[in-house]
Each structure stands twice: as C-alpha cells, then as structure tokens.
Amino acid sequence: MAESVVPTFGRPWTALQPALSQAMLDAVSSLGFENMTPVQEATIPAFIQNRDVVVEAATGSGKTLSFLIPMLELLQRKRTRLSHTEVGAIVISPTRELARQIFTVLQELLKLTGLSYTAHLVVGGSSSATNTADEMSVLKELGPDILIGTPGRLEDVLCGRLRNGKRLKSGMITASGGVRGRPSASAAKLEVLVLDEADRLLDMGFEASLTAIFSTLPKQRRTGLFSATMSEALGQLVRTGLRNPVRVQVQVRDRTTDGSGGAERRIPASLAIRYLVCPPDRKLAQILRLIQTTGSLKYIVYFSTCAAVDYFYRLLRRMLCPVPAVVPGGKRAMREEKDRLREHFTYSASISVHSLHGQMVQSKRQATYESFSAIPPGEAAVLLCTDVASRGLDIPDVDCVIQWDPPTDPKSFAHRCGRTARAGRSGKALVFLSPGAEETYIDFLALRKIPMSPADYLWQDSDGAVTTEAPADAVSLVVEEEEDEDEDDLDETGDDEELDEEALKNKEDEQKKRRRKRRCRNQDQLSKYPADTRSDALLELVRGLAATDRDIYDRGKLAFVSFVQSYSKHEASFIFRLKELPIIEVAKGFALLHLPSMPELRGRPVSRFVPFAIDTDTIPLLDSKREAHRLEKLEKAKLAATEAKPDDSDSDSKGKKKKQKKKNNTDAWTDAKEAKDRARERKLKRIKRRDAVASVEEARLMQEIEDPKIREAMAKDPLLAKRMISRRDKSLRDMAEISAQKSQRSRQSEQRSLDDIIADAKSTKRYQQDSSSSSDEDSWEALARKEAIRKKLAAKSKQRKRFTFNPGFSDNEEEENNDST
Numbered sequence: 001m002a003e004s005v006v007p008t009f010g011r012p013w014t015a016l017q018p019a020l021s022q023a024m025l026d027a028v029s030s031l032g033f034e035n036m037t038p039v040q041e042a043t044i045p046a047f048i049q050n051r052d053v054v055v056e057a058a059t060g061s062g063k064t065l066s067f068l069i070p071m072l073e074l075l076q077r078k079r080t081r082l083s084h085t086e087v088g089a090i091v092i093s094p095t096r097e098l099a100r101q102i103f104t105v106l107q108e109l110l111k112l113t114g115l116s117y118t119a120h121l122v123v124g125g126s127s128s129a130t131n132t133a134d135e136m137s138v139l140k141e142l143g144p145d146i147l148i149g150t151p152g153r154l155e156d157v158l159c160g161r162l163r164n165g166k167r168l169k170s171g172m173i174t175a176s177g178g179v180r181g182r183p184s185a186s187a188a189k190l191e192v193l194v195l196d197e198a199d200r201l202l203d204m205g206f207e208a209s210l211t212a213i214f215s216t217l218p219k220q221r222r223t224g225l226f227s228a229t230m231s232e233a234l235g236q237l238v239r240t241g242l243r244n245p246v247r248v249q250v251q252v253r254d255r256t257t258d259g260s261g262g263a264e265r266r267i268p269a270s271l272a273i274r275y276l277v278c279p280p281d282r283k284l285a286q287i288l289r290l291i292q293t294t295g296s297l298k299y300i301v302y303f304s305t306c307a308a309v310d311y312f313y314r315l316l317r318r319m320l321c322p323v324p325a326v327v328p329g330g331k332r333a334m335r336e337e338k339d340r341l342r343e344h345f346t347y348s349a350s351i352s353v354h355s356l357h358g359q360m361v362q363s364k365r366q367a368t369y370e371s372f373s374a375i376p377p378g379e380a381a382v383l384l385c386t387d388v389a390s391r392g393l394d395i396p397d398v399d400c401v402i403q404w405d406p407p408t409d410p411k412s413f414a415h416r417c418g419r420t421a422r423a424g425r426s427g428k429a430l431v432f433l434s435p436g437a438e439e440t441y442i443d444f445l446a447l448r449k450i451p452m453s454p455a456d457y458l459w460q461d462s463d464g465a466v467t468t469e470a471p472a473d474a475v476s477l478v479v480e481e482e483e484d485e486d487e488d489d490l491d492e493t494g495d496d497e498e499l500d501e502e503a504l505k506n507k508e509d510e511q512k513k514r515r516r517k518r519r520c521r522n523q524d525q526l527s528k529y530p531a532d533t534r535s536d537a538l539l540e541l542v543r544g545l546a547a548t549d550r551d552i553y554d555r556g557k558l559a560f561v562s563f564v565q566s567y568s569k570h571e572a573s574f575i576f577r578l579k580e581l582p583i584i585e586v587a588k589g590f591a592l593l594h595l596p597s598m599p600e601l602r603g604r605p606v607s608r609f610v611p612f613a614i615d616t617d618t619i620p621l622l623d624s625k626r627e628a629h630r631l632e633k634l635e636k637a638k639l640a641a642t643e644a645k646p647d648d649s650d651s652d653s654k655g656k657k658k659k660q661k662k663k664n665n666t667d668a669w670t671d672a673k674e675a676k677d678r679a680r681e682r683k684l685k686r687i688k689r690r691d692a693v694a695s696v697e698e699a700r701l702m703q704e705i706e707d708p709k710i711r712e713a714m715a716k717d718p719l720l721a722k723r724m725i726s727r728r729d730k731s732l733r734d735m736a737e738i739s740a741q742k743s744q745r746s747r748q749s750e751q752r753s754l755d756d757i758i759a760d761a762k763s764t765k766r767y768q769q770d771s772s773s774s775s776d777e778d779s780w781e782a783l784a785r786k787e788a789i790r791k792k793l794a795a796k797s798k799q800r801k802r803f804t805f806n807p808g809f810s811d812n813e814e815e816e817n818n819d820s821t
C-alpha cells in the first residue's frame with residue numbers, strides 16, 4: 001500500500017513578491033493550499049513581472065497553477081480592455097483530456113476569485129457539426145476572454161477554418177495560406193500564451209497548427225512554456241517567439257538516509273520506479289500476481305498501441321469482472337471459468353477494468369476518464385491506456401503505474417510514471433523489459449536522470465500464493481539454436497554493389513555467422529529464466545477463452561501485429577531492435593492460437609510455438625446476430641472458392657510442363673529483382689543509422705551546453721564557449737544537410753519505384769508474350785504506364801483499407817489527426 005509522505009513545499013503564498021491580489025490569495029487558501037510548491041514559488045513572480053518563462057519541473061509538482069495564477073493576475077493588470085471578440089489569454093495542450101482538466105482548474109479559480117472572465121474549452125471530438133457550430137456561437141455570444149484548447153481546434157477558431165461547424169476544405173485556403181472563412185475570435189491583443197507540455201507540442205506533429213496560430217498573435221505578449229521534460233525541446237524554442245526568457249528548472253534529488261541531498265533526478269523524489277527483465281510471455285502472469293499481492297490499489301497499465309489496449313481490456317474484463325452475458329454458456333459456464341481462473345489469481349474483492357485510447361469516441365473517452373478518476377482510494381481498479389493518457393492528467397490516488405512495454409517516444413516514460421506520486425504523495429512504477437538488448441534501456445534512462453531499481457520476479461506456489469522464491473520444480477529452459485534463414489539484413493558497412501561476387505559471398509557468410517551469434521546470445525538470455533509452469537498454464541487458459549470468443553481471438557491477433565509494427569517505430573531504435581526481439585515469446589504472451597503469417601516471423605524459431613488445436617473458422621462471435629452474419633459470409637466465400645477451383649481432369653501434363661517452364665523463366669528475373677530490393681533496403685538502413693548517429697551527437701552537444709558545470713566553465717572561458725557553440729552549430733548544419741539529402745533521396749526513390757514498375761511491367765509482358773516474340777517498345781511503354789496506374793490504384797485502395805482497419809499504433813498524434821468533427 002502506498003504511504004503518504006509529507007511533501008516539501010516552499011513558502012506561504014503571502015510571501016510572494018510582487019504580492020498576489022487578495023482575491024487570489026483567498027482562492028488558493030480555499031483550495032486548501034497553504035504553501036507554494038517550489039515551481040510555483042520560482043515561476044509566478046517572474047511571469048507576473050512580464051517575463052517570458054521556460055519551466056521544467058517534475059510531474060505532479062503543481063505547474064498548472066504556476067501558469068493559471070499569473071495569467072489571471074496579468075489579465076487583471078491589463079490597461080486596455082478587451083473588446084467582445086478579443087482573446088486575452090490562450091493555453092494550448094496536446095490532448096483533449098488535459099485541456100479539459102486545465103479548464104476545470106481555471107473555472108474553479110474564476111469561481112473562487114469572483115473574476116468575471118469568460119473561459120472556453122476549445123477541443124475537437126464534438127459528435128456533430130451542429131454541436132461545433134453551437135459551441136462557436138456560444139463563444140461569440142459570451143466573448144472569448146480565455147481559450148483553452150488543442151492545436152487543431154484553436155487553429156479552426158483563430159484562423160477561421162470553420163463554417164457552419166465544419167472544417168473548410170483545403171481548396172478554400174487562399175494562395176497566400178490564409179483562409180476564406182471568418183475567425184470566431186481575434187487574438188490581436190493577446191496578453192498571455194501558455195504551451196503546456198510544450199516539448200510535445202513543439203514536436204513535428206503539431207507544427208502546422210502552431211505556426212498558423214502563432215501567425216495570428218501579437219509579438220508583444222507574455223509566453224510561458226511548461227513541461228516535465230522541457231530540455232528535450234530546447235532546440236525548437238526559437239519558433240515560439242520567446243523574448244529573453246527566464247529558465248526555471250526545479251531540481252529533485254534522491255532521498256538519502258542521512259538527509260543529505262543525493263543524486264539529481266528528473267522524477268519526483270517520492271516515486272520509486274522498478275524494472276523487471278523477464279521473457280515477454282510472463283507479463284500477464286506477473287501483473288495478476290502483483291495485483292494479488294498488493295491488494296486494493298488503483299493501477300494504470302500502459303501499452304504502445306490502441307489494439308493492445310482493446311484486446312487486454314476485453315480479456316481482463318472477462319477474467320476479472322465477468323458477467324453471465326459475456327461468458328458463452330451462461331451462469332454455470334461463468335462459475336466454471338471463475339474456478340479455473342482462481343487457480344491463477346485469487347482476489348476476493350471485485351476489480352473494475354477501464355480502457356482509454358485515442359481511437360475511442362470522445363464521449364466514451366470522457367466517461368472513462370471521469371469514472372476512473374472518481375474511484376476512491378482503497379478500491380481496486382485498473383485503467384488500460386496508451387500514451388494519450390500519459391501527459392498531464394491529474395487522476396487522483398493512482399498507486400501504481402505499469403508499463404507493459406516501454407513507450408515508442410522515450411520522453412513519455414517519465415510522463416507515464418508521473419501519473420502516480422503526485423504533489424508529494426508516494427507512488428510506484430514498474431516497466432517490463434525483454435532479456436537482451438532491451439536491458440540497455442536501464443542505463444539509457446539513468447543517463448536521463450531517471451533511476452530505476454530491479455523488481456522481484458513473482459512466483460506462485462502450488463496453492464496459488466504469491467512468493468518471490470522460485471518453486472523447486474522450476475527448471476531452466478533449454479532453447480535450441482535456430483537455423484538462420486533470414487537473408488535481408490546482410491549489410492553493415494560499405495556498398496555491396498561495388499564488391500565482386502566472391503567477396504560478397506564471403507562477407508555474407510561472415511555476417512550470417514555474426515547474426516546467428518547475436519541471436520544465440522539472445523536465446524541464451526532467455527534460457528537463463530527457469531520455466532514458470534503456472535504462467536504457461538495461465539496463457540493456456542487465456543487461449544481457451546480466445547477459442548470460445550471470436551472477439552478476443554481477432555483482437556489478440558491484431559494486437560500482436562500492431563505491437564510488432566510499433567516496435568520497429570521505437571525512437572530509441574538502437575535499443576529496440578526488431579531482429580533481437582524474442583518474437584515467438586511475444587506471440588505466446590498475447591496468447592495467440594496460431595502465428596499470423598507476417599514477414600517479421602521469417603527465419604524465427606517458429607517450432608517453439610505450439611498452435612492451438614482448433615479450426616479457427618468455428619470460433620463463434622458471442623453476439624448472435626453478428627455470428628449469423630459471419631456464418632453466412634463464410635458459407636458464401638467457401639462456395640465461391642469451390643466454384644473458382646479448376647477441374648483437376650483439365651490439367652494435363654502438357655499444361656503442367658508449360659507452367660513449370662514459365663516459372664523457370666520468371667525465377668531468374670525474380671531473383672535479380674529481390675537482390676536489387678535487398679541492396680536498396682541495406683542502403684536505406686545505412687542512411688538511417690547515419691541519421692541516428694548525427695541526431696544522438698546533436699542531443700549530446702545540446703546536453704553538454706545545458707550542463708550547469710559546462711555552462712559555468714563556458715562563462716569563465718570565452719574560448720571554450722566559442723568552441724562549444726561552433727561545434728553545436730556545425731552539428732545543426734550537418735543535421736540540416738542530412739535532412740536535405742533525405743528529401744532528395746525520397747524523391748529519387750519515388751522516381752526509381754516508377755522505373756521499377758515500368759521495368760516490371762515490361763518483363764511481365766515479355767514473359768506473357770513468350771521470350772522469343774519481338775513486341776515493339778511503344779506497346780511495352782503503354783502497358784507499363786497502365787500497369788503503373790493499376791498498381792498505384794491498388795496501393796491506394798490498400799491504404800484506404802488500412803485506414804478503416806487501423807490496427808492502432810500509438811495514438812500520440814491523435815489531436816492532430818482527429819480534431820475535425
């Protein structure tokens with residue numbers, strides 16, 4: 001159980017210089033806040049005294065009041081009055097939930113101070129254009145003194161992108177970039193601009209909206225940037241138009257037993273983060289065992305994809321809070337299922353399970369957020385979510401944050417953990433890492449001043465009690481060395497196209513050996529872990545559930561595929577390497593019945609995966625109407641397949657020979673094409689690696705310059721300062737050059753792929769026409785063009801399909817993409 005610790009607060013509010021208005025002092029005292037937090041004590045006076053501020057302080061340290069209080073104070077001191085359509089202050093947040101939360105705190109402050117400013121929440125996700133139009137007419141009627149919102153919708157309001165509640169099409173944008181619609185509010189006399197979670201907002205995803213918003217703001221204004229990971233965005237600050245800003249950085253130090261200050265950390269002192277290195281198929285059992293031992297706590301579990309949230313939400317709801325309606329076979333089946341589960345998880349009280357991600361409709365997102373926030377301490381509840389709930393949310397009484405997998409964006413790690421241990425309260429966080437390359441993540445975070453300690457692996461004895469002692473029957477896994485068939489990662493250095501055949505072969509052999517060794521090392525890592533038969537049995541139980549519920553079965557597959565795809569998108573790609581991911585154990589961890597066919601499984605030890613004995617077509621949907629529809633479709637598809645099958649008697653030996661001949665003809669061509677593709681892929685990898693090295697170098701230089709010791713040295717030694725700055729500038733120039741090269745390369749590769757398509761089409765035609773025929777070049781060209789158009793259309797329709805059937809990667813960009821009604 002998390003204990004409460006006394007937070008280290010600063011001086012009382014009355015000690016602030018310049019002093020706050022009496023109404024504000026009364027308001028904070030009514031909120032029950034006697035003293036300021038360190039970030040409030042440092043930021044409020046500077047902001048009130050008309051300074052721009054860049055504020056970095058740990059999660060849960062009270063940054064919201066650090067900008068809302070000075071914002072209201074500055075508005076009161078404004079000499080000229082705002083007209084009915086003019087905006088005095090704007091707060092921009094990356095997510096709707098965070099904007100709503102800031103809006104709630106602001107409304108509370110306005111109520112307690114008695115100030116009569118009108119504040120509006122300006123976020124996307126309205127259920128219809130009519131609702132959006134209504135919101136806009138309310139805004140115009142009441143006057144927009146303060147706007148709090150997300151970038152997309154704020155752009156709509158300030159740049160006039162809305163007409164009758166609908167976003168204008170890009171065709172209605174003028175050549176100069178302006179829009180033909182009328183802005184609903186004017187920000188020409190804006191007094192204060194705040195970017196909360198500024199580093200996230202300054203990421204590329206929000207660039208277009210922010211640039212459009214900034215273009216409507218006056219240069220003479222106060223700007224405040226706030227985040228727990230602000231230093232990550234220092235390179236982009238210049239875009240925000242800050243003038244000689246005050247930098248507030250609240251340092252946290254490790255607690256030491258003797259009371260002396262320990263090492264610096266970027267997370268709250270009351271937050272204990274642990275990591276557990278274990279095979280990926282043990283995570284589910286570990287989470288259930290943790291809940292079983294820790295008792296009635298409030299947990300948040302983070303996943304990197306929406307599909308994984310959906311899958312585990314359905315699974316855990318069925319396991320932890322079953323109702324007869326969702327268990328096929330009714331009450332009796334439910335009782336039996338519960339009894340089987342009790343062998344793996346014994347917990348007497350009920351546990352509520354919730355889910356939240358960016359692909360949910362806004363009303364459901366809001367309802368989940370409110371109901372999870374309302375759960376009182378002492379009641380067990382689990383919220384499964386993506387990074388959409390990682391930043392800024394102040395959910396009360398969260399005791400423990402679990403990360404099923406580390407976030408794709410390393411910055412999110414501290415934000416995810418920061419949902420617990422807020423405002424001086426203590427909290428715990430746990431992250432799962434796979435054995436091998438992922439263990440480097442521990443050092444990677446330590447460098448970013450996020451210390452972690454190892455967690456105990458939890459076992460279960462034969463009675464189901466949780467212990468940290470491995471049972472006597474736990475034996476080491478013996479993992480066979482797999483034969484490496486993977487051919488597509490051969491190159492590490494140099495340009496293979498320039499090597500002769502023999503040298504290339506030798507190089508390939510050597511690289512194969514190296515890769516096999518690396519993979520064996522990973523298998524060795526896995527084999528260190530003694531078998532956990534009870535965890536395996538739990539996964540079998542889950543597979544049993546999937547075999548009786550098509551919804552769970554389908555979502556499991558989707559979750560696995562989206563996990564694998566998101567894994568290759570990790571920003572820290574030097575740690576999270578797909579080639580080294582124990583992908584078979586990941587598939588087991590998702591309790592799949594069969595392995596899906598996907599290229600990532602090529603050359604992997606698939607024999608270690610035991611398929612579930614079932615014809616998957618027979619797995620029913622629990623909803624009888626949907627099931628009847630599915631069966632009907634299945635029947636039709638089977639019928640169509642039998643009709644399309646050619647009659648065996650038709651295929652005489654002559655035909656077979658012809659087919660074989662044709663195949664032989666195409667083989668050589670296909671091989672050559674594949675070799676070319678592989679060479680291209682290798683080249684791309686090299687380029688990517690070079691880019692990654694350059695960006696790491698840049699980050700390192702920026703960090704060096706930010707290091708207080710180096711800054712001190714630079715202040716003393718102008719020569720050193722000059723050298724450091726010129727090194728950084730050179731690195732920035734390199735980055736710019738690399739990005740120019742990148743765009744040139746992408747143009748070239750586009751051209752190349754069109755050439756390829758033409759070449760493909762020509763070859764296809766050649767084989768179709770029998771190699772001896774002398775067809776003229778012009779008709780090939782025409783055919784090639786047609787083929788190119790056909791392929792492009794096919795790719796587009798595939799993309800469209802992918803869009804409607806989105807497996808759900810991380811939904812960080814959700815405001816950017818979904819803000820329209």
Ligand SMILES: Nc1ncnc2c1ncn2[C@@H]1O[C@H](COP(=O)(O)OP(=O)(O)OP(=O)(O)O)[C@@H](O)[C@H]1O
Nearest residue numbers: 033035036037059060061062063064228392394423
């Ligand atoms: N002076 C204070 N005294 C006591 N509690 C405070 C004080 N100021 C803020 N709090 C409380 O601290 C909690 C965290 O505050 P807030 O949400 O502003 O943190 P934050 O720094 O913005 O966190 P994050 O980085 O996660 O967004 C809130 O519940 C808030 O009510």
